[in-house]
Structure formats: structure tokens, C-alpha cells
Amino acid sequence: MLEGMARAVPETHSEILAAAARRFAVTGYKGTSLQDIARAVGCSKATVLYHFANKEALLCELMAPAITVLEALDARLAGTTGAAAQQIAGEGFVDLAVRFRREIALLRGEFPDLLQQPAFTHIQQISERLIAAFAGHSDRPSARIAAFVVLAGIAETCAEFIDIPDDELRPALLAVVRRALEPVT
Amino acid sequence: MLEGMARAVPETHSEILAAAARRFAVTGYKGTSLQDIARAVGCSKATVLYHFANKEALLCELMAPAITVLEALDARLAGTTGAAAQQIAGEGFVDLAVRFRREIALLRGEFPDLLQQPAFTHIQQISERLIAAFAGHSDRPSARIAAFVVLAGIAETCAEFIDIPDDELRPALLAVVRRALEPVT
DNA sequence: AATCCGTCTGACCGATCGGTCAGGTGCTGA
DNA sequence: TCAGCACCTGACCGATCGGTCAGACGGATT
Numbered sequence: 001m002l003e004g005m006a007r008a009v010p011e012t013h014s015e016i017l018a019a020a021a022r023r024f025a026v027t028g029y030k031g032t033s034l035q036d037i038a039r040a041v042g043c044s045k046a047t048v049l050y051h052f053a054n055k056e057a058l059l060c061e062l063m064a065p066a067i068t069v070l071e072a073l074d075a076r077l078a079g080t081t082g083a084a085a086q087q088i089a090g091e092g093f094v095d096l097a098v099r100f101r102r103e104i105a106l107l108r109g110e111f112p113d114l115l116q117q118p119a120f121t122h123i124q125q126i127s128e129r130l131i132a133a134f135a136g137h138s139d140r141p142s143a144r145i146a147a148f149v150v151l152a153g154i155a156e157t158c159a160e161f162i163d164i165p166d167d168e169l170r171p172a173l174l175a176v177v178r179r180a181l182e183p184v185t
Numbered sequence: 186m187l188e189g190m191a192r193a194v195p196e197t198h199s200e201i202l203a204a205a206a207r208r209f210a211v212t213g214y215k216g217t218s219l220q221d222i223a224r225a226v227g228c229s230k231a232t233v234l235y236h237f238a239n240k241e242a243l244l245c246e247l248m249a250p251a252i253t254v255l256e257a258l259d260a261r262l263a264g265t266t267g268a269a270a271q272q273i274a275g276e277g278f279v280d281l282a283v284r285f286r287r288e289i290a291l292l293r294g295e296f297p298d299l300l301q302q303p304a305f306t307h308i309q310q311i312s313e314r315l316i317a318a319f320a321g322h323s324d325r326p327s328a329r330i331a332a333f334v335v336l337a338g339i340a341e342t343c344a345e346f347i348d349i350p351d352d353e354l355r356p357a358l359l360a361v362v363r364r365a366l367e368p369v370t
Numbered sequence: 371a372a373t374c375c376g377t378c379t380g381a382c383c384g385a386t387c388g389g390t391c392a393g394g395t396g397c398t399g400a
Numbered sequence: 401t402c403a404g405c406a407c408c409t410g411a412c413c414g415a416t417c418g419g420t421c422a423g424a425c426g427g428a429t430t
Binding site: 012043044045046047050051 | 406407408409410411
Binding site for chain 3: 404425
């Protein structure tokens with residue numbers, strides 16, 4: 001029962017994770033079958049389900065880092081209002097979106113479905129607080145609409161421009177945020 | 186063989202179309218089965234497939250009006266450049282997106298898949314020309330990025346704010362467009 | 371009365387999905 | 401040498417998908 005021994009090549013777990021990330025980013029979550037992932041790894045579908053309890057568990061492990069950063073941003077947002085909230089939300093979300101472009105890409109179009117699932121319900125609440133911050137906590141519908149355009153547009157753009165360098169994408173997005181949002185009155 | 190006779194209640198066809206539009210807008214194209222549509226209408230799945238050759242034909246008939254308007258916008262765009270192209274594309278696309286909100290909603294997240302399908306390939310080319318127009322035909326990556334954020338953001342927002350009155354949504358979106366796009370140099 | 375036709379349906383098909391299970395294989399520590 | 405364990409697999413399961421098909425039903429034409 002000695003600890004510290006070098007385990008013999010249990011790299012299959014991470015190989016499955018990497019292959020799943022690649023396939024999800026291309027064909028989406030629903031559009032990718034466990035067979036597809038197994039084929040990409042070169043193992044059987046049963047092996048995928050040996051390493052992960054089910055398909056959703058695979059997705060959760062893939063999204064965990066991004067969700068952690070999102071929750072950190074949400075925490076930093078608490079108690080802020082107006083222009084300050086706009087700036088923190090803008091810079092924070094652009095950073096997050098650029099960094100986790102692949103994770104966003106794999107949620108393409110499956111957001112509505114996935115957010116309903118019990119494992120992701122609190123993400124929806126965070127999203128709503130993020131929208132409010134983008135709008136500078138204004139009640140004007142036009143401010144909320146602008147906030148939604150910017151938020152959804154950034155997410156979609158990061159998923160689309162997957163190969164552009166970070167330091168080219170980030171400043172362009174920040175510039176759009178600064179221009180597009182309604183200034184607080 | 187006399188013409189002009191009042192046909193006896195062949196309203197099933199349009200009932201199926203309406204029910205499909207409602208279901209697609211909620212659960213998406215892939216996420217809605219022919220069973221779901223049949224249940225919503227109150228007929229059998231076989232009846233749905235009696236009135237429409239297949240599922241894709243149903244989608245095409247649903248999207249036809251929106252695609253016609255999109256092609257008209259594309260035609261108006263031909264030969265324009267710079268600020269003129271930006272303005273025509275901006276106003277034209279906002280009008281289109283607001284008017285056909287439900288059609289956009291039913292494509293939620295299925296754009297990447299559906300655009301590959303032979304029936305919709307030319308839509309992809311129109312989209313690229315629309316992006317170029319939004320960017321004022323500038324080569325700067327930042328202009329193209331801003332264009333994509335605005336285009337995708339508007340589409341997603343129209344799908345989300347499905348119940349807001351047109352004359353509240355449209356001016357708010359136009360304002361975002363005017364603010365967010367890079368001015369042509 | 372016989373026929374035709376538009377409309378509609380239940381039963382059925384092959385494919386694919388996520389997931390289960392019993393068992394095989396090879397290393398490890400006793 | 402042998403038991404135990406991590407890892408892996410083929411075969412299989414029930415459910416659901418889009419789509420097909422032979423036939424039932426009823427009103428209009430002849």
C-alpha cells in the first residue's frame with residue numbers, strides 16, 4: 001500500500017477528455033455520440049463509459065475550469081453598480097470568453113437545453129446578473145437589449161474565430177464593448 | 186372538373202406548419218421530433234409526412250419567406266462599399282431580424298449544421314457578404330470582429346426577446362449597430 | 371351502385387442513441 | 401502460485417429517431 005509509485009500509463013482518461021473537447025467543438029454536444037469520441041480515441045464506447053459515469057459527466061469535467069472562472073467573475077461583480085459594474089463585467093467576460101473559446105464553441109446552440117439541466121441551473125442566474133451588469137443595472141429596455149447583443153455576440157464570435165491569436169481578438173472585443181454599451185445616465 | 190369549388194377544410198397543412206413553427210422555436214429543429222409536431226396538431230406522425238415530403242421540407246417551407254427577404258437585402262448590397270454598405274446592411278438586417286424573430290429562434294444553435302446542408306449553402310455566402318458589408322469592406326481584423334459581434338448578437342437577441350414589441354426592439358438594435366461598428370477610415 | 375381520390379392512420383422498418391453487464395487480460399503484491 | 405484489481409471489450413438493452421406502406425374512410429363523379 002506504498003504511496004508515490006509511478007502509475008503505469010493511465011493516460012486514456014485525459015485522451016478521452018481531449019478527443020471529446022475536439023469533437024464537441026466541431027459537431028456540438030448533442031451532435032457528438034459516444035461512438036464518435038471512442039472512434040477518435042481508438043477505444044470502445046464501453047471504455048469511454050468506464051472512465052466517465054455518463055455523457056453529461058464528461059461535459060461537466062470539460063466545463064469545470066470555465067465555470068470556476070465565471071463564478072469568480074460573478075463574485076467580483078457583487079455589490080458593484082453603474083459604470084463600475086459595466087467595466088468589470090466587460091473586461092472580465094472578454095477575458096473569460098477569449099480564454100475558454102473552445103468550451104464556448106462546444107455549447108453552440110445547446111445553451112437553452114443545457115442550462116435547464118440541474119447541473120447548470122445556477123449558470124443561468126449568473127448570466128442574468130452579468131446582463132444586468134453590462135446594462136449598468138439600468139431599467140431601460142434599450143440598455144438591456146444592448147447588453148444582450150454584446151454578451152451573445154462576444155460568445156458567438158469567440159466560438160467562430162477559434163484560431164485567431166488571443167492578443168488580436170481581445171483588444172478588438174474590448175473596443176466593441178466600450179463602443180456598444182449604453183453609457184450610464 | 187369544374188374549378189372554383191370551395192374545398193372542404195384542407196386546413197391541416199397550415200395547422201402542421203404553424204405547430205411546427207411553435208415547437209421549433211422552443212426546442213429547436215433537431216430537438217423537435219415529428220411525433221412532437223403531430224401531437225401538437227392532434228394527428229398522427231404519418232399525416233405530417235403525408236403533407237410534407239420529409240422533415241427538411243417542413244423547415245424549408247417555414248424559412249422560405251425569411252430567405253426571400255435575405256436574398257433581397259443581398260441584392261441591394263451588391264456594388265456598395267464603405268459607410269453606405271454599413272448603413273444598408275445595418276438597417277436591412279435589423280429589419281429582417283426583428284420581422285423574422287421566430288424563424289431565427291428555430292435555428293438556434295443549428296446554424297452550423299444546417300448551413301452545410303445542400304438546400305442552404307448559398308445562405309452561407311450571403312452571410313459572408315453581409316459580414317463584409319458590416320465591416321465596411323475593411324480588411325482590418327478588428328473591423329471584421331466587430332461586424333461579427335454585431336451580426337451574431339442581433340440574431341441571438343431577436344431569438345431571445347421574442348415577445349417585445351417591434352417598435353421597441355428595432356430602434357434599440359439600430360442604436361447598438363450605429364455605436365458598435367468601426368467607422369470606416 | 372360502382373368507382374375514384376384526397377385524406378388519414380397503425381403497424382412496421384432500419385439506424386442510432388446512451389447506457390449496462392459479464393467476462394477477458396495483464397500487472398501487482400502477498 | 402494465486403488472488404485481487406485496474407483497465408478494457410463485445411454483446412446486448414430499451415428508447416427514439418425519420419421514414420415507408422398497405423389499407424381504411426368518406427365525399428364526389430360517373
